Each structure stands twice: as structure tokens, then as C-alpha cells.
Amino acid sequence: MNESSTGADVDSIEESTSAAPSGLSRRGLLGLALGGGVASLAVGVGAGITGGVAIGRARAEAEAQAAYEFFGAHQAGITTPVQEHLHFASFDMMPRTDRDDLVTLLQDWTYAASRMMQGLEVSATGAVGGDPETPPDDTGEAFGLPASGLTITIGFGPSLFENEEGDRYGIAALRPAALERLPSFLGDDLVPEASHGDLCIQACADDPQVAVHAIRNLSRIAFGRAKLRWSQLGFGKTSRTTSSQATPRNLFGFKDGTANILADDAAALDAHVWVSASDEPAWMSGGSYLVARKIAMLIETWDRVRLSEQETIIGRDKGEGAPLSGGDEFTAPDFSSSGIDPDSHVRLAHPDQNDGIRILRRGFNYVNGNNELGRLDAGLFFLSYQRDPEQFITLQRRLATDRMNEYIRHVGSGIWAVPAGVSPGSFVGAELFA
């Protein structure tokens, strides 16, 4: 264990659980023992009585808030109706960690994630911990808040399988051939502090405090095993995944995600999003590939563009989002119409112009203050899920002549294999270590 003077005290967390066989952390084991279903996860809430009255987030204000199931055929947070807020985090494994460290980390993340998605504290010691003479397991800023639709989605980057240090975890042979750093695209201006990483966690929730709490606590649990590499907050979902969600707008002021794959379109999900049992490798069956792109928008420049030009660039009208070939938002664009520019975004990105290729988008807007020129540091944190990274690569290459490129810069990039959902009693990615 790394003995740095800062970071979470995992030893003290572990002390509150019973002994475990070597090779499994005690908390990891507890996670497995509790994995039998949602109901059992409520065990232990309210057990931590100290310094006053124990409170559980689950029994706080009975708000009508969604709570999603962590366990299932696919990981949550992919087809789940897009929430209002994002905290995305990329992690690197710490030096000199071994396969057991990685496995127990995934077990501990599974346990904590399954609890937090139910609106519970990060461990069974409850809101303020079991022992006043140890640091609380849970950092506390979400006490009293409901689950708020939290989903936690975990992925494995190419470097987890093999990096310059070699095959650290004995899984190099199992790396999907398609899981490699994305190629360079025209106009890429990537910065290391928003790119790549051994592991990723996408936390989405309708309350940003709940999403931040999840990333903070999962980072803390990772102490000594994995370290936060970079992270990004987002808001105002720019894609929809259910037909009941109105199409949101991106920071160019246009509706975004009109033609997205929806969660109830099982055929499209099977064709374009989920890795099938016939795809390689077998351990990825039921999973998906996640691409993240931090796309800075030059919004002050965009805001000087006349409306007619903005609409030509996008290929849709700004008010309704209808294609410039006519109709309303959901009318299929007619690319034979002279109304749609050949290098408009809608045409270059459209499945009809890309051999039917589709992806499931799940992006968010971001604003990180401003730069020294007084321009907002703002843009789109693009997230997409696809059955094969080649789908994204093909589409992104197609966008090389996109007229929108004058107003955006891709500054961050990452790709992760998101394994299938977790069975009760197991943990994220268990098939990879079977």
C-alpha cells in the first residue's frame, strides 16, 4: 500500500469488515456477499449511529427520483435516459500494482457503485461510519440526497491491457484488437490532461452533487491502486436516448441528437451498440466501446456568424431543428435537395451517407471558466457508445470536410472497452479475469 500522506485511508475502511481470503480485499468480498439483489443492499443502512442520529440517503426526503439497478445484462448509463449532469473520470493504475490489486479494485468499485446507485452510502457503515475514531467510509456530501438517477459505468482503456511497462495484469492477450488509441484526425489538438487512461468511470445523475460524490468516493476507494488522471463535469445533456426526452441544445444553440439511437430500439442497439456473442473477444459480449472527445467550441467566433450561415453549416434550421430540405425536426433530410450543403454537419454525419453506420451519443455541455482573453472555455464533452470503435473512426474521418470544423477543436480523446453488465455476486469485468 502506498503510504503517501494524503488520499483516503483504505486500511481503515477495510477494518470495518470481516477477514477475507488472501487475494480478495475484504471490501471486495463484502461486495460479492451483498450482490444478491437490490433489497439486500439496504442491509446496514442506519447501522452507523455515532455522534447523533444516523441518517440514510434512502430514507431522506421522499422525492420522486429515479434509482437505477446496477446489476443487469448491460451496464447502466448507456441506454439509461440521459441525466442532467455528468462527472467523467479517467484513472491510471498506480506503479507496482498487480493483478490482485486490479481485481479487488473492480470488486470494491462494484460494491460501492451498486450501493450509491440505490442512494445509499458507499459502505454499510452508513452515513457517518461505524467508529468515530476512524475516518467515515463515505465523504458525506450526498447524505440526505436521493439516488437522483445516478448511473456508474466503468470501462477499460487500451493501456490497462498493455503499456510501456508491458503486460502488468496478465490480460494483454485478451485485449480486443479494436481497442487501441484512436488514430489522429484532421484538426486534433489533443492535450494529455484530457486524454486516455487505464480506466474510466462515467457518473451521470440528475443532481451534480450526487455525480461528484460518486467520482470522489470511487477515487478514494482506489487509493494506492489507481489515481485520477483527469476528470470533467458536464451539464445539459446534448443527446437524448428516449423518445419522451425533448432534444436538448448544444452551446452552438442548435438541437443535438435528433437522430440518436433510442433505448427502446432493440434492433438498432444490437446492430450498432452491443458487442454480440459472435464478436471477439468473448469476454466483451454484451459490452460496448466508449469514445470520449472533449470538443472545445469557439463560441465567441460562432456567435458572430450570421444565422443563415450557421444553419447552412449545421444543415438544419436553428429554431425547430428541421433539415433545410424541409419538414420538421423528425423529417428525414433529403440530401438531393439543394437546401442542404454537401459539407454540412447533418449530411456528413448521417447514416445514409455512411453505409448506415450509427452510434449512440451521450454527450454533455461543459464550461470550465474562461481563458486569459476573456473567452469561455466551453464546448461539448462528446461521449458515444458503439459495437466497434471503427464506427466512430469512420464517422469522424467523414467529418474531415465538415464546415463546423472552423468553430471547434478536439482537445481530448479516449477510448475504453465497457464490459457487459454485472450479475449479482460478480463484479465489473469478471469475465476478463476468469
Place this chain on the structure above:
Amino acid sequence: MNESSTGADVDSIEESTSAAPSGLSRRGLLGLALGGGVASLAVGVGAGITGGVAIGRARAEAEAQAAYEFFGAHQAGITTPVQEHLHFASFDMMPRTDRDDLVTLLQDWTYAASRMMQGLEVSATGAVGGDPETPPDDTGEAFGLPASGLTITIGFGPSLFENEEGDRYGIAALRPAALERLPSFLGDDLVPEASHGDLCIQACADDPQVAVHAIRNLSRIAFGRAKLRWSQLGFGKTSRTTSSQATPRNLFGFKDGTANILADDAAALDAHVWVSASDEPAWMSGGSYLVARKIAMLIETWDRVRLSEQETIIGRDKGEGAPLSGGDEFTAPDFSSSGIDPDSHVRLAHPDQNDGIRILRRGFNYVNGNNELGRLDAGLFFLSYQRDPEQFITLQRRLATDRMNEYIRHVGSGIWAVPAGVSPGSFVGAELFA
């Protein structure tokens, strides 16, 4: 007008309105003309029909969302029930601007702010502007969103009155004696990119996209006259201003703002928040002084502190927020009790220990990604309103021995005079230029 190749095109905005007398911008004049009340602000919505169907945010999804009045005795956003999200922005006037530039800027901000707080677009040309051959007045990302409880609060910094260039706007003699940069406090570690500024705008809303839209558009309107100096997003209000709001938690996991001044406590507001008619200078009557402090929290270090020590530092229990002298959250602390440490935060900050001094707090949590060590760049964006800056200064000096100081760093600081509310037909700060 600055002819930089980026930034908003104010000329084109102005072209859509009629001629105005010199010394008043045409948009400023329009603002005054429309200032007669809320109902009249709906004029023009839907008038901008181009490229499809015009939409107004006001007639989009009929959500039960608050819309607050811009005009009134005091500016909105001080006693308004604290919203879920903040975008705070500090501005500096541009070089070679004159008094007319400042006055017309305040008029234009008044006009736009009064519209946006009603859920309308930034000008009467509506959602996508009146002329497709000009850039739309409104940047568009809030089309279709309700007012979302937006408040816009505008303040004047010490440097607006006089700086190293002198008395740029002929108002140096009217600077309140108390309006000067805050003194240095023990432990200050201020950075310029989060400190000071000629003007500030506090935009609060229950939807971050609405708050960001407000700051973006007010920055754009300022083009050529004032430039964004720094800005900060926040979430998860850490104070409450009505008794119906539950006390939220800060990123140390503790309830924050239990003893805040509430909006219905008129006597306390008059005593501690509003500048009275008998205070100097007269133009500040009905206003307040805003202090902003960006307080970085060393959360990974805090998270290693045992619960009993965390509670001793704060002086309250973590679960309920009750003082350690006993009772529940709203029980008055008994400072004669040995349960409360003399250097606990609750004791040092309490009015009973500070000659009855109170302030109205309105802070938010913030997370700006993480640093290169993998630690979250997170903390409290503290905002307080007081009748006299001396209230804050006294309290902050009192906190010199606060045990919490080991876990926080003040990295940003600013102070602004927030003038009284605006009468219909007038503009923010008009009394200063009378």
C-alpha cells in the same frame, strides 16, 4: 469599438433597433422603453420568424418553474431562495472606454437581464433573430428552457471607481469609503484569475444551462466595453435563504448555513444586509456589499481525518448538524459546554462570539476537474451579502485560529457594491450617474 476578429458583434445587434439619441445606446433605450413592467416584456416574443418556426422559451414546455421579477426595491438573487446552480463572472472595463460606454452597458445589461429572468430571449427579435443575414442576438442554447428561477445580480468593484488609470468614469468621488480591496487575511493564497474585477454578475438558476446562457449573453453584449476577467460555475447551494429549504451540505460533508439570515427575517435583513438610507453614500441605499471568496478545500486530506476530529473542528455532528453541546440542528450552541472546542468553526463564526455580527451567505460548491496529483480541484465558492464590508472582515479575522484552516485555502477574493433594485424605466446603478 474594438475590431478584434472574435467576440460578439454588437453593431449587428444594434442594427435591429431604431435610432437613439447620442449617449444612449439604441438597445439601452429599448430597454428603458420596455421597462414598464413584466407584461410588456412579452412583446416581441415570436416575432422573429426565420428559417422555420419561431419559438419562445416562455411558451415552451409548461414546467412549474419559478420566474423572478428583475425590477424591485432590491436586486434579485440576494434573498431569493438559493437556486441549484451558479455562474459567477467578473468583468473589467476595456481600455479607452468612457462614461457613456459604462452607462449604456448597464442599460443594455438591464434590458437583457430583465428579459432573460422572464425566460425570454435576450432581445425582442426572439429566438433566432429578425434577419437571417445577421448573427442572432441570442446565442440560442436556452431556447425551449423555462426561466428556471434565473436571477441576475450586478455589482461594482472598487477599481470601477478608480484604478491606476485614475477616475475613468467620473465616479471616484462617489466610491463608498468601505468599498476597497479586502485586506490580506492569514492563509490567503490568492490567484489573480479568481480575484477582483471592475464589475461582477452573479447568475443563479435551477438549470446550469440557463445560468451559463445568461453570463454568455451578457458577456457578448459587453463586447468592446467590458471583458470577462474570470468566471466560476457552482452547484449544490451550500446555504439556504428560506426556512422551507433543507440545509445543504458542503464538500466536507457537513451541513452548511444552518444559522443563515433568512429572506423572511426583515429585521435581520435591515440590520445586517441592506444599506440603509442613513448610511453613506446615498446612492447605495437599498443595496448591499457582496464578498466572493473562492475557498479551495483539501478534500483528500480532510477525508483522512477521523470522524470525531472532523466534528470537533466544525463544532457540530456530521449526521444531523447539531451543535456538539447537544440538541438538534436548530438548537443554539452552548459555548459554555466543554463539547465545543474554542477554535471550532461554529464558535468562531457565531454571532454570539462576534458582537452579534451576521452576514447573508449564498455560496456554492465547485469542482474544476483535478490537479496533476489526481486530487480534485474542489471547494466552496463563498458568496456573502452584508450592509458593510467590515462585517465580513471582522468575521474572517476572527477565523484566524479556526481549526478548519488546515484543510482550506482562500485562492480567490473580490468585493463589489451591489446597488439597490431597479425601477421600471431605469437601469442598474442609475443613481450613481444621476
